[in-house]
Amino acid sequence: MNRSEPEEKVEDIEIRLLLEALFVRYHYDFRNYSMASLKRRLRQARQQLGFATFSAMQESLLHDPAMLPRLLRYLTVQVSEMFRDPDYFRAIRENVVPHLRTYPSLKVWIAGCSEGEELYSFVILFREEGLEERTIFYATDINQEALQAAEAGVYALDRLQLFTENHRKSGGTSSLSDYYQAAYGRVSFDRTLRRNVVFSDHSLVTDAVFGEMQLISCRNVMIYFDRKLQDRAIGLFSESLARKGFLGLGAKESLRFSRHASDFDDFVREEKIYQRRAT
Amino acid sequence: MSSLEAQAIVIGASAGALEALSAILPVLPKGFGLPIMIVVHVPPDRDSVLSELFQAKCGLLVKEAEDKEPILGGTVYFAPPGYHLLIEADKCLALSSDEPVLFSRPSIDVLFESAADAYGSGLIGVVLTGANQDGAKGLQAIVEAGGTALVQSPKGAFSSVMPEAAIKSVPTAIVMPPEQIATCLQNIRVRA
Numbered sequence: 300m301n302r303s304e305p306e307e308k309v310e311d312i313e314i315r316l317l318l319e320a321l322f323v324r325y326h327y328d329f330r331n332y333s334m335a336s337l338k339r340r341l342r343q344a345r346q347q348l349g350f351a352t353f354s355a356m357q358e359s360l361l362h363d364p365a366m367l368p369r370l371l372r373y374l375t376v377q378v379s380e381m382f383r384d385p386d387y388f389r390a391i392r393e394n395v396v397p398h399l400r401t402y403p404s405l406k407v408w409i410a411g412c413s414e415g416e417e418l419y420s421f422v423i424l425f426r427e428e429g430l431e432e433r434t435i436f437y438a439t440d441i442n443q444e445a446l447q448a449a450e451a452g453v454y455a456l457d458r459l460q461l462f463t464e465n466h467r468k469s470g471g472t473s474s475l476s477d478y479y480q481a482a483y484g485r486v487s488f489d490r491t492l493r494r495n496v497v498f499s500d501h502s503l504v505t506d507a508v509f510g511e512m513q514l515i516s517c518r519n520v521m522i523y524f525d526r527k528l529q530d531r532a533i534g535l536f537s538e539s540l541a542r543k544g545f546l547g548l549g550a551k552e553s554l555r556f557s558r559h560a561s562d563f564d565d566f567v568r569e570e571k572i573y574q575r576r577a578t
Numbered sequence: 579m580s581s582l583e584a585q586a587i588v589i590g591a592s593a594g595a596l597e598a599l600s601a602i603l604p605v606l607p608k609g610f611g612l613p614i615m616i617v618v619h620v621p622p623d624r625d626s627v628l629s630e631l632f633q634a635k636c637g638l639l640v641k642e643a644e645d646k647e648p649i650l651g652g653t654v655y656f657a658p659p660g661y662h663l664l665i666e667a668d669k670c671l672a673l674s675s676d677e678p679v680l681f682s683r684p685s686i687d688v689l690f691e692s693a694a695d696a697y698g699s700g701l702i703g704v705v706l707t708g709a710n711q712d713g714a715k716g717l718q719a720i721v722e723a724g725g726t727a728l729v730q731s732p733k734g735a736f737s738s739v740m741p742e743a744a745i746k747s748v749p750t751a752i753v754m755p756p757e758q759i760a761t762c763l764q765n766i767r768v769r770a
Contacts, residue, residue, distance in 0.1 A: 333646075335664035335692040336674040378677055519675040522645045522661075529646070551645055551658055551673050 313353035314341060320357050325367055327441065328504045329374060331528040337374070344373035368444055375442040377519065379416040380458070381475075382465035384550055387518075388424060389470045390570040395545050396428050399513060405434040406512045408539065410503060410532075411520035412438040415449030419478075420466075421516065422492045427472045431495060437510065439501035450498050452488035459486055503532040508539045515540060518549035530557050537562040540575040547572045582726065582762070583769040585700030586649070586665075587612050588693045590686030590716070592619040592708025594736020599632065599706070601756035602763065603654060608637035611651045611768035615643070615663060615671070615693065617684045619708070622660035629656045645673040651768065657684035664692035680712045690716025699724030700769050704759060705751075706730045708740030714747035727751035728759055 314334075322328045329337060341353070348369060350356040360366045382388050399405055407425075409418045418438045425431040440446050454462075459475070466475045479486040501509070503520070515536050521529045536546050537559045546563065548571040554560045563573040591598055595618045603614075620626055626642060632654065633640040643655040649669045657663035661673040662684050672692075679685035690703050690713065703720040705713040707730055717727050729751045732738035745751055754762070 333664075333666065333672045333674075335666050335672050335695070336662070336676060338695070339664070339688065339692065340676070377675065522673050522675065526646055549675070551661055553644075556646060 310353065313357070314338060317341070317353050317357045317360070320361055321370075324361055325364075326505070327367075327371070328502070331504070331525045333523050333525055336523060340373050344370055347373075371442050372444065375413075375440070376445050377411075377413045379413055379519070380465060381416045381462035382420045382469045382471070383416070383518070384570075385465045385468035385470075387469075387547065387550070387570045387572075388420060388465075389468075390567040390572055391421075391547065392424060392428065392470050394567050395514065395572065396424075396430065398543070398545075399430060400428075402513055403433065405430065405514070406437065406510055407434055408437045408439070408510075408512045408515045408517075410439055410501075410515060410517035410536075412440050412449050412498075413442070413445050414454075415452055416454075416462075417516060417518065418449060418496065419452060419488055419492055420469075422496065423466070423471070423473070423475070423478060424469075426492075434495055436496045437499060437512075438496055439499050441500065441502045441504075443500060446498050446500065450493065452490075452493065453485050454488075456481055456484045456486055503535060504528060508535060510539065511541050512539050512544055513541055514545045514547070516547040518547065518552070520549075521552055522549065526556065530559065533557045533559045537575065542575060542577045544575045545572060546575065582702075582765065583700075583767045584612060584702045584726070585769050586693065586697050587614045587702045587704065587763060587766075588689055588720075589614060589616045589704040589706065590618075590690065590708070590713040590740075591616070591706035592682075592686075592710060592712065592737070592740055594707035595619075596631075597707075597736060598730060598756045600635065602760040603632050603638070603640070604635040605757075605760040606636070606638055606764060609652065610638055610764070612763075612766065613649045613651050614638075614654045615649075615657075615665065615689060616654065617657045617663060617686045617689045619682050619684070619710075619712070620659045622683065626656060626659045629654075632656075643671045643673065645671065647671045657689065659684075662688040664688060665696040666692075667696050669696060680710060682710070682712050686713035687716035687719075691719045694719040694723040694725060697723075697725065701725035702728060702763070702766065704728045704730075704763075705741055705744035706756065707735040707737050709737040710739060711743040713740055714743040717744050717751065718747045721748050721750065728762065729753050730759065731755050 566574040640654040
């Protein structure tokens with residue numbers, strides 16, 4: 300059909316084999332990720348790690364375990380913001396929190412927590428609302444380096460203006476500066492925010508339910524999955540939620556196409572907050 | 579131009595986009611068979627009104643792109659603010675919140691490069707007015723995959739930077755004002 304198409308096909312074969320190698324050798328399963336953006340990230344990784352082809356990258360990955368974290372950095376790390384989409388957090392505060400108050404103890408799961416921005420947003424919101432002490436937060440990700448960064452809670456100072464602005468717009472009742480100390484162009488979030496947090500390696504692709512949650516927030520993670528994998532993750536959330544528990548998704552994600560859609564009711568439709576049905 | 583055949587159209591526009599798109603989209607008749615995917619640079623924290631605005635003026639169905647939505651002919655899809663829009667090999671739309679490219683999310687290059695992968699020679703890429711370099715690399719990817727490049731004439735564009743960058747990157751691009759781009763698109767035959 301055109302001259303460059305055979306060449307493209309070779310690249311696609313190489314990518315398929317690379318993902319297979321990543322799975323067989325290290326049990327990281329990207330085979331059902333949304334291919335268009337994965338391909339973009341893989342190309343970026345190939346160029347910046349200095350490989351001429353994906354085959355060369357595969358050889359290195361198979362024989363040199365040190366290549367794994369270097370590649371994962373490209374494939375998984377998401378730069379988020381604290382209180383990203385402030386209206387989402389406002390809806391959590393105004394609509395979800397009143398329900399959560401009726402429980403003596405709470406479990407909250409931040410699935411795909413990356414470097415922790417979403418986690419700290421929730422902990423601060425819960426502290427402001429007087430719920431922190433009765434809550435255990437589970438912050439999970441497949442990337443160990445990201446989890447370590449989340450646990451450290453250190454961010455570049457120049458990001459704080461946006462975080463502060465978002466926090467204010469979300470209806471924050473305290474000052475974000477109460478929770479961090481700035482030094483050398485970085486800010487370090489208060490260790491007490493991590494008191495009730497469990498950081499854990501968990502994959503929505505291959506791992507199972509680990510507890511009964513009242514609230515799960517998983518935003519802009521499932522857009523990287525294909526339909527089949529999205530369905531698996533939503534099924535996992537459905538099983539993990541207590542009856543009447545809440546699920547928050549990203550602004551452009553929905554349950555509409557999922558076969559688990561009937562497990563949930565819209566709770567705050569415009570903010571993609573769903574409630575697990577009682578039955 | 580009357581012999582041009584395609585499966586899909588992608589359009590990128592930035593500063594001055596409304597005027598340029600207004601010369602193109604409303605002209606396309608009901609029954610136009612190709613899907614059109616569009617990235618316009620808009621601030622991330624604002625709800626996009628582009629799809630509503632153009633739906634009121636167009637014979638075609640105009641909507642904001644949704645993740646994993648199958649692409650249908652005769653439909654115009656706008657990238658949502660704050661997300662990249664990509665095309666999957668199985669001709670579904672996909673969104674991503676990967677970092678901005680050239681300070682832009684959605685990015686024209688990201689849409690064009692993924693669409694070039696998905697459609698190969700069946701793709702028409704259109705770069706309109708704008709004040710940065712976004713789209714130049716993507717248009718090159720489209721042409722390298724055998725697709726066709728159209729660029730708005732820098733002269734007369736609200737901002738000439740983006741068309742000029744696109745022409746520099748793809749010297750073989752067909753350059754014309756938006757009104758002629760509209761006529762050109764109307765004459766494209768749908769490739770089965």
